[in-house]
Amino acid sequence: MFESLQTGLYGLTSGVSYLFTQGGPNVIMLLIAATLLYLGVKKEVEPLLLVPIGFGCLLVNIPLSDLMESGGLLRILYDMGIANEVFPLLIFVGIGAMIDFGSLLENPKMLLFGAAGQFGIFFTLLLALALGFPQLEAVSIAVIGACDGPTAIYVASQYAPQLLAPISVAAYSYMALVPIIQPPIMRLLTTPAERVIKMAPIKRSVSPQTKLLFPIVVTLVTGLLAPKGLPLMGTIMLGNFMRESGVVARLTKASENEIANIVTLFLGLAIGGTMEGHAFLKPETLAIFGMGFIAICMDTVAGVVFGKIVCKLTGGKVNPLIGAAGISAFPMAARVVQVQGQLYDKKNHLLMHAAGVNTGGQIGSVVAAAVMLSVLKGMGLI
Protein backbone atom coordinates (compact mmCIF):
# COMPACT_ATOMS: atom_id res chain seq x y z
CA MET A 1 0.00 0.00 0.00
CA PHE A 2 2.75 2.44 1.04
CA GLU A 3 4.77 1.54 -2.03
CA SER A 4 1.76 2.17 -4.25
CA LEU A 5 1.23 5.61 -2.67
CA GLN A 6 4.92 6.38 -3.13
CA THR A 7 4.93 5.54 -6.87
CA GLY A 8 1.68 7.46 -7.35
CA LEU A 9 3.21 10.53 -5.70
CA TYR A 10 6.34 10.10 -7.80
CA GLY A 11 4.16 10.44 -10.90
CA LEU A 12 2.94 13.79 -9.60
CA THR A 13 6.35 15.14 -8.60
CA SER A 14 8.60 13.75 -11.33
CA GLY A 15 8.12 16.79 -13.59
CA VAL A 16 9.03 19.24 -10.82
CA SER A 17 12.00 17.17 -9.65
CA TYR A 18 13.26 16.88 -13.25
CA LEU A 19 13.01 20.65 -13.64
CA PHE A 20 15.09 21.25 -10.50
CA THR A 21 17.68 18.52 -11.11
CA GLN A 22 18.37 18.53 -14.86
CA GLY A 23 15.92 21.03 -16.31
CA GLY A 24 18.31 23.96 -16.90
CA PRO A 25 17.70 24.04 -20.69
CA ASN A 26 13.95 23.69 -20.11
CA VAL A 27 13.92 26.73 -17.83
CA ILE A 28 15.80 28.80 -20.41
CA MET A 29 13.41 27.67 -23.14
CA LEU A 30 10.40 28.48 -20.96
CA LEU A 31 11.82 32.00 -20.61
CA ILE A 32 12.26 32.16 -24.41
CA ALA A 33 8.65 30.99 -24.81
CA ALA A 34 7.55 33.76 -22.43
CA THR A 35 9.54 36.28 -24.49
CA LEU A 36 7.91 35.11 -27.73
CA LEU A 37 4.46 35.32 -26.17
CA TYR A 38 5.26 38.78 -24.77
CA LEU A 39 6.45 39.99 -28.20
CA GLY A 40 3.38 38.53 -29.88
CA VAL A 41 0.77 39.70 -27.36
CA LYS A 42 2.13 42.96 -25.96
CA LYS A 43 4.23 44.24 -28.86
CA GLU A 44 2.12 42.64 -31.59
CA VAL A 45 5.23 41.35 -33.41
CA GLU A 46 3.81 38.88 -35.96
CA PRO A 47 1.27 37.69 -33.34
CA LEU A 48 -0.37 35.16 -35.66
CA LEU A 49 2.88 33.20 -35.72
CA LEU A 50 4.68 34.14 -32.51
CA VAL A 51 1.74 33.28 -30.23
CA PRO A 52 1.36 29.65 -31.43
CA ILE A 53 5.16 29.27 -31.75
CA GLY A 54 5.62 30.61 -28.21
CA PHE A 55 2.92 28.34 -26.83
CA GLY A 56 4.27 25.32 -28.69
CA CYS A 57 7.70 26.10 -27.22
CA LEU A 58 6.14 26.33 -23.75
CA LEU A 59 4.34 22.99 -24.16
CA VAL A 60 7.34 21.06 -25.44
CA ASN A 61 9.65 22.31 -22.70
CA ILE A 62 7.49 21.26 -19.78
CA PRO A 63 9.54 18.31 -18.51
CA LEU A 64 8.33 14.81 -19.42
CA SER A 65 5.41 16.15 -21.46
CA ASP A 66 6.39 13.92 -24.41
CA LEU A 67 4.46 16.10 -26.85
CA MET A 68 7.13 15.70 -29.53
CA GLU A 69 7.49 11.96 -28.99
CA SER A 70 5.81 9.54 -31.37
CA GLY A 71 2.04 9.92 -30.96
CA GLY A 72 2.34 13.25 -29.14
CA LEU A 73 0.16 16.17 -30.29
CA LEU A 74 2.99 18.35 -31.58
CA ARG A 75 4.71 15.41 -33.32
CA ILE A 76 1.44 14.60 -35.10
CA LEU A 77 1.14 18.21 -36.29
CA TYR A 78 4.80 18.23 -37.36
CA ASP A 79 4.48 15.01 -39.35
CA MET A 80 1.15 16.13 -40.78
CA GLY A 81 2.35 19.31 -42.42
CA ILE A 82 5.97 20.28 -41.84
CA ALA A 83 7.88 17.05 -42.47
CA ASN A 84 6.13 16.83 -45.85
CA GLU A 85 6.12 20.65 -46.50
CA VAL A 86 2.35 20.84 -46.92
CA PHE A 87 1.70 23.63 -44.37
CA PRO A 88 3.90 26.34 -45.98
CA LEU A 89 2.43 25.49 -49.38
CA LEU A 90 -1.16 25.80 -48.11
CA ILE A 91 -0.22 29.18 -46.63
CA PHE A 92 1.08 30.18 -50.05
CA VAL A 93 -2.32 29.46 -51.61
CA GLY A 94 -3.78 31.93 -49.10
CA ILE A 95 -1.06 34.52 -49.78
CA GLY A 96 -1.72 34.26 -53.52
CA ALA A 97 -5.42 34.75 -52.88
CA MET A 98 -4.71 37.89 -50.84
CA ILE A 99 -2.27 39.68 -53.16
CA ASP A 100 -3.31 42.02 -55.95
CA PHE A 101 -0.47 42.03 -58.49
CA GLY A 102 -2.08 44.95 -60.34
CA SER A 103 0.48 47.53 -59.20
CA LEU A 104 3.30 45.29 -60.45
CA LEU A 105 1.57 44.65 -63.76
CA GLU A 106 1.28 48.42 -64.30
CA ASN A 107 5.08 48.54 -64.52
CA PRO A 108 6.53 45.02 -64.95
CA LYS A 109 10.14 46.30 -64.91
CA MET A 110 9.67 46.73 -61.15
CA LEU A 111 10.22 42.97 -60.98
CA LEU A 112 13.96 43.65 -61.36
CA PHE A 113 13.92 45.41 -57.98
CA GLY A 114 12.49 42.15 -56.64
CA ALA A 115 15.58 40.39 -57.96
CA ALA A 116 18.02 42.91 -56.45
CA GLY A 117 16.26 42.53 -53.10
CA GLN A 118 17.30 38.88 -52.92
CA PHE A 119 21.05 39.61 -52.80
CA GLY A 120 21.09 39.01 -49.05
CA ILE A 121 20.27 35.33 -49.67
CA PHE A 122 23.39 34.73 -51.71
CA PHE A 123 25.63 36.92 -49.53
CA THR A 124 24.47 35.01 -46.44
CA LEU A 125 25.07 31.70 -48.17
CA LEU A 126 28.75 32.63 -48.54
CA LEU A 127 28.83 33.79 -44.93
CA ALA A 128 27.28 30.56 -43.63
CA LEU A 129 29.75 28.49 -45.64
CA ALA A 130 32.62 30.59 -44.28
CA LEU A 131 31.37 29.91 -40.73
CA GLY A 132 31.60 26.18 -41.42
CA PHE A 133 27.98 25.19 -42.01
CA PRO A 134 27.55 22.29 -44.45
CA GLN A 135 26.20 23.19 -47.89
CA LEU A 136 22.51 22.36 -47.45
CA GLU A 137 22.37 23.93 -43.98
CA ALA A 138 24.00 27.06 -45.42
CA VAL A 139 21.38 27.20 -48.18
CA SER A 140 18.56 26.83 -45.63
CA ILE A 141 19.99 29.59 -43.43
CA ALA A 142 20.51 31.86 -46.45
CA VAL A 143 16.83 31.62 -47.37
CA ILE A 144 16.02 33.73 -44.27
CA GLY A 145 17.14 36.52 -46.65
CA ALA A 146 14.09 35.80 -48.79
CA CYS A 147 12.26 37.60 -45.96
CA ASP A 148 9.46 35.12 -46.51
CA GLY A 149 8.48 32.77 -43.68
CA PRO A 150 6.80 29.99 -45.68
CA THR A 151 9.71 29.83 -48.17
CA ALA A 152 12.24 29.61 -45.33
CA ILE A 153 10.20 26.84 -43.66
CA TYR A 154 9.75 24.98 -46.94
CA VAL A 155 13.49 24.90 -47.68
CA ALA A 156 14.63 24.28 -44.10
CA SER A 157 12.15 21.46 -43.48
CA GLN A 158 13.48 19.68 -46.57
CA TYR A 159 17.21 20.24 -46.30
CA ALA A 160 18.00 21.17 -42.69
CA PRO A 161 15.11 20.01 -40.46
CA GLN A 162 17.42 20.13 -37.44
CA LEU A 163 17.67 23.93 -37.94
CA LEU A 164 13.99 24.51 -38.66
CA ALA A 165 13.19 26.14 -35.30
CA PRO A 166 15.88 28.87 -35.28
CA ILE A 167 15.46 29.52 -39.03
CA SER A 168 11.70 29.97 -38.87
CA VAL A 169 11.76 32.03 -35.67
CA ALA A 170 14.51 34.25 -37.15
CA ALA A 171 12.64 34.61 -40.45
CA TYR A 172 9.39 35.72 -38.83
CA SER A 173 11.07 37.91 -36.20
CA TYR A 174 13.12 39.85 -38.74
CA MET A 175 10.13 40.21 -41.07
CA ALA A 176 8.35 41.94 -38.22
CA LEU A 177 11.41 44.13 -37.57
CA VAL A 178 11.60 45.41 -41.17
CA PRO A 179 10.26 48.88 -40.14
CA ILE A 180 13.14 49.15 -37.66
CA ILE A 181 15.93 47.54 -39.71
CA GLN A 182 15.39 49.27 -43.07
CA PRO A 183 15.12 53.04 -42.41
CA PRO A 184 18.70 53.64 -41.13
CA ILE A 185 20.10 51.77 -44.15
CA MET A 186 17.86 53.73 -46.53
CA ARG A 187 19.02 57.03 -45.02
CA LEU A 188 22.66 55.99 -45.04
CA LEU A 189 22.68 55.07 -48.72
CA THR A 190 20.67 57.94 -50.21
CA THR A 191 21.27 61.68 -50.50
CA PRO A 192 18.63 64.21 -49.38
CA ALA A 193 18.08 65.14 -53.05
CA GLU A 194 17.41 61.50 -54.00
CA ARG A 195 14.91 61.01 -51.16
CA VAL A 196 12.61 63.79 -52.43
CA ILE A 197 12.46 62.60 -56.05
CA LYS A 198 8.81 62.47 -57.10
CA MET A 199 7.83 59.64 -59.41
CA ALA A 200 5.23 59.99 -62.15
CA PRO A 201 1.77 58.81 -61.10
CA ILE A 202 0.84 55.31 -62.25
CA LYS A 203 -1.77 55.19 -65.01
CA ARG A 204 -4.26 52.33 -64.95
CA SER A 205 -3.31 50.14 -67.89
CA VAL A 206 -3.94 46.50 -66.95
CA SER A 207 -6.89 44.62 -68.40
CA PRO A 208 -8.77 41.90 -66.48
CA GLN A 209 -7.54 39.34 -69.07
CA THR A 210 -3.91 40.25 -68.30
CA LYS A 211 -4.52 39.87 -64.56
CA LEU A 212 -6.19 36.50 -65.15
CA LEU A 213 -3.44 35.15 -67.40
CA PHE A 214 -0.61 36.48 -65.22
CA PRO A 215 -0.63 33.60 -62.67
CA ILE A 216 -0.69 30.97 -65.43
CA VAL A 217 2.18 32.61 -67.32
CA VAL A 218 4.28 33.03 -64.16
CA THR A 219 3.70 29.38 -63.24
CA LEU A 220 4.73 28.21 -66.71
CA VAL A 221 7.82 30.41 -67.03
CA THR A 222 9.20 29.79 -63.54
CA GLY A 223 8.20 26.13 -63.67
CA LEU A 224 10.16 25.64 -66.88
CA LEU A 225 13.22 27.59 -65.71
CA ALA A 226 13.32 26.41 -62.09
CA PRO A 227 11.14 23.28 -61.75
CA LYS A 228 12.31 22.48 -58.20
CA GLY A 229 10.52 25.57 -56.97
CA LEU A 230 7.25 24.81 -58.71
CA PRO A 231 5.39 23.79 -55.52
CA LEU A 232 6.14 27.26 -54.09
CA MET A 233 5.26 29.29 -57.17
CA GLY A 234 2.44 26.96 -58.25
CA THR A 235 0.55 27.32 -54.98
CA ILE A 236 0.92 31.10 -54.72
CA MET A 237 -0.26 31.46 -58.32
CA LEU A 238 -3.14 29.01 -57.78
CA GLY A 239 -4.42 31.30 -55.03
CA ASN A 240 -4.00 34.34 -57.27
CA PHE A 241 -5.70 32.67 -60.23
CA MET A 242 -8.71 31.79 -58.07
CA ARG A 243 -8.84 35.43 -56.89
CA GLU A 244 -8.65 36.90 -60.40
CA SER A 245 -11.05 34.39 -61.97
CA GLY A 246 -13.81 35.61 -59.69
CA VAL A 247 -15.78 32.38 -60.12
CA VAL A 248 -14.60 30.53 -57.03
CA ALA A 249 -15.16 33.17 -54.40
CA ARG A 250 -15.85 30.53 -51.74
CA LEU A 251 -12.53 28.79 -52.39
CA THR A 252 -10.67 32.10 -52.50
CA LYS A 253 -12.18 33.23 -49.21
CA ALA A 254 -11.52 29.86 -47.59
CA SER A 255 -7.90 29.94 -48.78
CA GLU A 256 -7.20 33.41 -47.42
CA ASN A 257 -9.21 32.96 -44.22
CA GLU A 258 -10.17 29.56 -42.80
CA ILE A 259 -7.44 27.43 -44.40
CA ALA A 260 -4.70 30.01 -43.87
CA ASN A 261 -5.78 30.52 -40.25
CA ILE A 262 -5.98 26.83 -39.36
CA VAL A 263 -2.69 26.06 -41.07
CA THR A 264 -1.00 29.05 -39.41
CA LEU A 265 -2.09 27.74 -36.00
CA PHE A 266 -0.86 24.19 -36.70
CA LEU A 267 2.35 25.46 -38.31
CA GLY A 268 3.15 27.74 -35.38
CA LEU A 269 2.48 25.04 -32.79
CA ALA A 270 4.56 22.48 -34.68
CA ILE A 271 7.49 24.90 -35.08
CA GLY A 272 7.27 25.72 -31.37
CA GLY A 273 7.37 21.97 -30.80
CA THR A 274 10.79 21.79 -32.46
CA MET A 275 12.19 24.28 -29.92
CA GLU A 276 13.28 21.71 -27.36
CA GLY A 277 16.08 22.97 -25.14
CA HIS A 278 18.73 20.45 -26.11
CA ALA A 279 18.13 21.11 -29.82
CA PHE A 280 17.71 24.88 -29.68
CA LEU A 281 20.30 26.03 -27.14
CA LYS A 282 23.38 25.78 -29.31
CA PRO A 283 25.91 28.34 -30.55
CA GLU A 284 24.55 27.65 -34.07
CA THR A 285 21.23 29.23 -33.07
CA LEU A 286 22.92 32.55 -32.24
CA ALA A 287 24.91 32.35 -35.49
CA ILE A 288 21.67 31.79 -37.45
CA PHE A 289 20.01 34.80 -35.82
CA GLY A 290 23.08 36.92 -36.61
CA MET A 291 23.18 35.77 -40.23
CA GLY A 292 19.44 36.32 -40.65
CA PHE A 293 19.90 39.92 -39.56
CA ILE A 294 22.78 40.41 -41.99
CA ALA A 295 20.73 38.81 -44.79
CA ILE A 296 17.89 41.30 -44.42
CA CYS A 297 20.31 44.24 -44.13
CA MET A 298 22.06 43.14 -47.34
CA ASP A 299 18.71 42.75 -49.14
CA THR A 300 17.96 46.38 -48.27
CA VAL A 301 21.43 47.56 -49.25
CA ALA A 302 21.24 45.83 -52.64
CA GLY A 303 17.69 47.09 -53.28
CA VAL A 304 18.57 50.73 -52.53
CA VAL A 305 21.85 50.56 -54.50
CA PHE A 306 19.93 49.07 -57.44
CA GLY A 307 17.45 51.95 -57.04
CA LYS A 308 20.31 54.45 -57.23
CA ILE A 309 21.59 52.82 -60.44
CA VAL A 310 18.10 52.90 -62.00
CA CYS A 311 17.74 56.52 -60.83
CA LYS A 312 20.94 57.47 -62.70
CA LEU A 313 19.98 55.47 -65.81
CA THR A 314 16.53 57.08 -66.02
CA GLY A 315 17.81 60.60 -65.46
CA GLY A 316 16.40 60.90 -61.96
CA LYS A 317 12.89 59.60 -62.62
CA VAL A 318 13.05 56.84 -60.01
CA ASN A 319 13.32 57.45 -56.27
CA PRO A 320 16.00 55.02 -54.98
CA LEU A 321 14.09 54.54 -51.72
CA ILE A 322 11.63 52.24 -53.50
CA GLY A 323 14.47 49.70 -53.89
CA ALA A 324 14.10 48.86 -50.19
CA ALA A 325 10.66 47.40 -50.96
CA GLY A 326 12.19 44.71 -53.19
CA ILE A 327 11.93 42.19 -50.35
CA SER A 328 9.08 39.82 -49.67
CA ALA A 329 7.77 41.40 -46.46
CA PHE A 330 4.45 42.55 -47.90
CA PRO A 331 3.05 45.16 -47.44
CA MET A 332 5.35 46.25 -44.63
CA ALA A 333 8.33 47.17 -46.81
CA ALA A 334 6.15 49.28 -49.14
CA ARG A 335 4.77 51.16 -46.14
CA VAL A 336 8.31 51.79 -44.84
CA VAL A 337 9.21 53.38 -48.20
CA GLN A 338 6.09 55.58 -48.13
CA VAL A 339 6.80 56.73 -44.57
CA GLN A 340 10.47 57.45 -45.31
CA GLY A 341 9.61 59.36 -48.49
CA GLN A 342 7.09 61.51 -46.63
CA LEU A 343 9.58 62.31 -43.87
CA TYR A 344 11.44 64.48 -46.38
CA ASP A 345 8.50 65.69 -48.50
CA LYS A 346 4.98 65.31 -47.20
CA LYS A 347 3.57 65.55 -50.74
CA ASN A 348 5.70 62.69 -52.06
CA HIS A 349 3.52 59.60 -52.52
CA LEU A 350 5.67 56.56 -53.26
CA LEU A 351 3.23 53.93 -51.98
CA MET A 352 1.89 52.67 -55.32
CA HIS A 353 5.37 52.39 -56.83
CA ALA A 354 6.68 50.72 -53.68
CA ALA A 355 3.71 48.31 -53.68
CA GLY A 356 4.65 47.26 -57.22
CA VAL A 357 8.23 46.69 -56.15
CA ASN A 358 7.06 44.86 -53.02
CA THR A 359 4.86 42.41 -54.94
CA GLY A 360 7.85 42.00 -57.27
CA GLY A 361 9.85 41.11 -54.14
CA GLN A 362 7.22 38.54 -53.22
CA ILE A 363 7.67 36.84 -56.59
CA GLY A 364 11.44 37.48 -56.50
CA SER A 365 11.89 35.67 -53.19
CA VAL A 366 10.09 32.58 -54.45
CA VAL A 367 12.01 32.70 -57.75
CA ALA A 368 15.32 33.02 -55.89
CA ALA A 369 14.50 29.98 -53.74
CA ALA A 370 13.31 28.06 -56.80
CA VAL A 371 16.47 28.94 -58.74
CA MET A 372 18.65 27.91 -55.79
CA LEU A 373 16.90 24.54 -55.48
CA SER A 374 17.17 23.94 -59.21
CA VAL A 375 20.89 24.83 -59.19
CA LEU A 376 21.37 22.42 -56.27
CA LYS A 377 19.54 19.76 -58.23
CA GLY A 378 21.72 20.50 -61.26
CA MET A 379 24.84 20.12 -59.09
CA GLY A 380 23.53 16.77 -57.85
CA LEU A 381 23.35 17.92 -54.22
CA ILE A 382 19.64 17.21 -53.78
Added chain:
Amino acid sequence: MDNAKWTFGLTMMIVGMGGTFLTLWILSLVMDLLKKVFPLAAKAAGPEKK
Protein backbone atom coordinates in the same frame (compact mmCIF):
# COMPACT_ATOMS: atom_id res chain seq x y z
CA MET B 1 36.90 27.88 -46.15
CA ASP B 2 38.21 25.15 -48.46
CA ASN B 3 38.20 25.32 -52.24
CA ALA B 4 35.16 23.09 -52.72
CA LYS B 5 33.06 25.33 -50.47
CA TRP B 6 34.25 28.50 -52.24
CA THR B 7 33.44 26.93 -55.59
CA PHE B 8 29.99 25.93 -54.35
CA GLY B 9 29.29 29.32 -52.76
CA LEU B 10 30.43 31.38 -55.73
CA THR B 11 28.59 29.12 -58.18
CA MET B 12 25.40 29.53 -56.17
CA MET B 13 25.93 33.29 -56.00
CA ILE B 14 26.64 33.79 -59.71
CA VAL B 15 24.18 31.25 -61.14
CA GLY B 16 21.60 31.85 -58.39
CA MET B 17 21.61 35.65 -58.51
CA GLY B 18 22.01 35.64 -62.30
CA GLY B 19 19.23 33.07 -62.68
CA THR B 20 16.94 35.12 -60.44
CA PHE B 21 17.56 38.30 -62.48
CA LEU B 22 17.18 36.41 -65.77
CA THR B 23 13.93 34.69 -64.71
CA LEU B 24 12.39 37.92 -63.45
CA TRP B 25 13.54 39.85 -66.54
CA ILE B 26 11.90 37.23 -68.79
CA LEU B 27 8.77 37.44 -66.66
CA SER B 28 8.71 41.23 -67.03
CA LEU B 29 8.95 40.87 -70.82
CA VAL B 30 6.13 38.34 -70.84
CA MET B 31 4.03 40.65 -68.68
CA ASP B 32 4.66 43.54 -71.10
CA LEU B 33 3.65 41.25 -73.95
CA LEU B 34 0.45 40.25 -72.15
CA LYS B 35 -0.43 43.91 -71.68
CA LYS B 36 0.08 44.54 -75.39
CA VAL B 37 -1.98 41.52 -76.47
CA PHE B 38 -4.77 42.29 -74.00
CA PRO B 39 -4.85 46.07 -73.67
CA LEU B 40 -7.19 47.76 -71.26
CA ALA B 41 -10.34 48.38 -73.27
CA ALA B 42 -11.39 52.00 -73.60
CA LYS B 43 -14.65 52.75 -71.83
CA ALA B 44 -17.70 51.78 -73.87
CA ALA B 45 -17.88 54.05 -76.86
CA GLY B 46 -20.92 56.19 -77.35
CA PRO B 47 -22.17 59.68 -76.73
CA GLU B 48 -21.26 61.03 -73.34
CA LYS B 49 -24.17 61.75 -71.05
CA LYS B 50 -24.39 65.36 -70.00
